[in-house]
Amino acid sequence: MTGPTCDDVRAQAADLALDTVSGEERAVLLAHLSSCTACRDEVRALGTVVDRLVRVVPPEEPPRGFEDRVLARLADQPQPLGRRRSRLALAGLGVAAALLVVALVGAALLRPGGDTRQATMVSTRGGEVVGEVTLTKKPAGILVAVPGWTPAENRPYDVRLELRSGRSVALGRLQLEQGYGGYGLGKIDPGDVRRVELLTSSGDPICGADL
Amino acid sequence: MVRCMHDAADDALLAAMAAGDGDAAVVFVRRFQARVFGVAHAVLGDRDRADDVAQEAFMRAWRHGDSFDARRGSVVSWLLAITRNLAIDNLRAQRIRPTDQLEAVIAQVAARDPDPASAAMLDDDRRRVVDALRDVPHEQKRALLLAALGGRTAQEIGEIENIPLGTAKTRIRTGMRRVRAALEDQSPVSEWDER
Structure with a gap:
């Protein structure tokens, strides 16, 4: 079975940007986008149009006390994770996740100015910024950080890498705990990685980051 | 301090809020609450549910503010996109x-x-x-x-x-x-x- 062509995907790019396609259609389209930068850029451009359309909604004063309720909720939260990159891997992590991350990327992440690359992780559906991914060189590994993003906080996801050669590599299954997880890259050179994606068990990308 | 924050650019304000600056959070919420609530209410049509969704939008902004990328768009577009997505998820769950x-x-x-x-x-x-x-x-x-x-x-x-x-x-x-x-x-x- 062959996938859709670029023309097929371009025809449905608006539907994808607006999130008006069915789950099955979405899976087919996203599979194409995962390996086609031009079509991905097209959908991203249309996503920007959608964002601007949302802005036509007139402002409206919220109910009395809204500001106080928001600020009270913010004040009740523990210090959010990832505020300082040098502490990204450790703040608030469960013991198992912290050990895993430290084993993979510890020294590189904890040393300011270490040999790392970071990029914003964006949800495939809707283009929402949900966290970030960090690649480390020594040891070679990735750290996914999507704390607070409900779909991914404590679930396993398959990791797929897109290399600069255009080749896709299924890295393995990543267990996220409190939105954090790490994985070793084995023999893959971190410098060759241009995109990291998390996939559901059915193979649908749920979020990704361009490095 | 809040007075000083009033003139801060949107992205600087977001960064300060994300870093845990309470004064920045006050100004950020005041600056955008009407826009955020307006979108939530337009999608949901219910002020109580819009209130919940709008609050959650600010929580998401606070959690993920340090990963905001100005190259991809403005703070207000980013914040309203978060609001829209949350409201639509809420809407679909209720089939309204x-x-x-x-x-x-x-x-x-x-x-x-x-x-x-x-x-x-x-x-x-x-x-x-x-x-x-x-x-x-x-x-x-x-x-x-x-x-x-x-x-x-x-x-x-x-x-x-x-x-x-x-x-x-x-x-x-x-x-x-x-x-x-x-x-x-x-x-x-x-x-x-x-x-």
């Missing part, structure tokens, strides 16, 4: 039909000659988007806004408008293409224009 609130927003945007009071409330970027929508045929504009603001699928728009699925898709796609072309013909918008 289009609300009077959404219909009112669409009617207001669709009006070729908005009343002076409404026109005065438009900031530069909103005016540009409204201008871009002006020459889009009404049925395409309606289908596009039902999808973009209301989170309706093409199938649902077909049912709402009593038109075949293919027609609904065509209206959405053609409307989107026209708006995109119109926006691209306009000059770029700076962060300061958008405030």
Whole structure:
């Protein structure tokens, strides 16, 4: 079975940007986008149009006390994770996740100015910024950080890498705990990685980051 | 300190809030609460649920503020996109039909000659988007806004408008293409224009 062509995907790019396609259609389209930068850029451009359309909604004063309720909720939260990159891997992590991350990327992440690359992780559906991914060189590994993003906080996801050669590599299954997880890259050179994606068990990308 | 923050650029304010600055959080919430609540209410049509969704939008902004990338767009677009996505998720979970609130927003945007009071409330970027929508045929504009603001699928728009699925898709796609072309013909918008 062959996938859709670029023309097929371009025809449905608006539907994808607006999130008006069915789950099955979405899976087919996203599979194409995962390996086609031009079509991905097209959908991203249309996503920007959608964002601007949302802005036509007139402002409206919220109910009395809204500001106080928001600020009270913010004040009740523990210090959010990832505020300082040098502490990204450790703040608030469960013991198992912290050990895993430290084993993979510890020294590189904890040393300011270490040999790392970071990029914003964006949800495939809707283009929402949900966290970030960090690649480390020594040891070679990735750290996914999507704390607070409900779909991914404590679930396993398959990791797929897109290399600069255009080749896709299924890295393995990543267990996220409190939105954090790490994985070793084995023999893959971190410098060759241009995109990291998390996939559901059915193979649908749920979020990704361009490095 | 809050007074000093009032003049801060949106992205600087977000960064300060994300770093745990309480004064920045106060100013950030005050600056955007009406925009965020407006979008949540337009999509959901229920002030109580819009209140919950709007609060959650600010929580997400606070959690993920340090990963905001200004190269991908402005703070307000990012924040309103978060709000829209949360509201649509909430809406789909409840399977609610289009609300009077959404219909009112669409009617207001669709009006070729908005009343002076409404026109005065438009900031530069909103005016540009409204201008871009002006020459889009009404049925395409309606289908596009039902999808973009209301989170309706093409199938649902077909049912709402009593038109075949293919027609609904065509209206959405053609409307989107026209708006995109119109926006691209306009000059770029700076962060300061958008405030």
